[in-house]
Amino acid sequence: xxxxxxxxxxxxxxxxxxxxxxxxxxxxxxxxxxxxxxxxxxxxxxxxxxxxxxxxxxxxxxxxxxxxxxxxxxxxxxxxxxxxxxxxxxxxxxxxxxxxxxxxxx
Numbered sequence: 001x002x003x004x005x006x007x008x009x010x011x012x013x014x015x016x017x018x019x020x021x022x023x024x025x026x027x028x029x030x031x032x033x034x035x036x037x038x039x040x041x042x043x044x045x046x047x048x049x050x051x052x053x054x055x056x057x058x059x060x061x062x063x064x065x066x067x068x069x070x071x072x073x074x075x076x077x078x079x080x081x082x083x084x085x086x087x088x089x090x091x092x093x094x095x096x097x098x099x100x101x102x103x104x105x106x
Contacts, residue, residue, distance in 0.1 A: 004032075005032070006032040006033070006034070006035050006036070007035070009026070009028075009032070009033060009035065009036035010035040010036050010039055012036070013026060013036045013039045013040050014039055017039075017041070023041045023042065024039075024040045024041050024042070025040060025041065025042035025043070025044070026039075026040035026042070026043050026044070027043075027044045027045075027046070028043075028044075028045055028046070029045070029046040033045065038057075042058065043057070043058070066100060069096070069099065070096065073092060073095070073096055074092070077092050081095065
């Protein structure tokens with residue numbers, strides 16, 4: 001949607017997210033991309049100032065997600081994963097590592 005109005009880009013992102021329940025990624029290099037970048041699930045800005053804003057937003061979201069998963073798996077591993085025994089900690093650590101680093105492509 002190059003050279004489109006900022007509201008058109010924002011409207012497209014909003015509609016894709018609400019109508020199709022899909023994750024939406026947006027890239028942009030101009031100030032007219034800022035509303036769409038902000039609304040998107042993943043926003044990649046190429047300008048220095050916007051890159052920092054979008055980057056910190058994505059880092060914060062990812063960090064919260066990881067902390068929630070770590071908390072849940074550390075305190076509910078028996079109920080969720082059925083881990084017991086002497087090797088439970090090693091298995092849990094491997095599972096958590098693969099959750100964040102492993103290849104999720106099928």
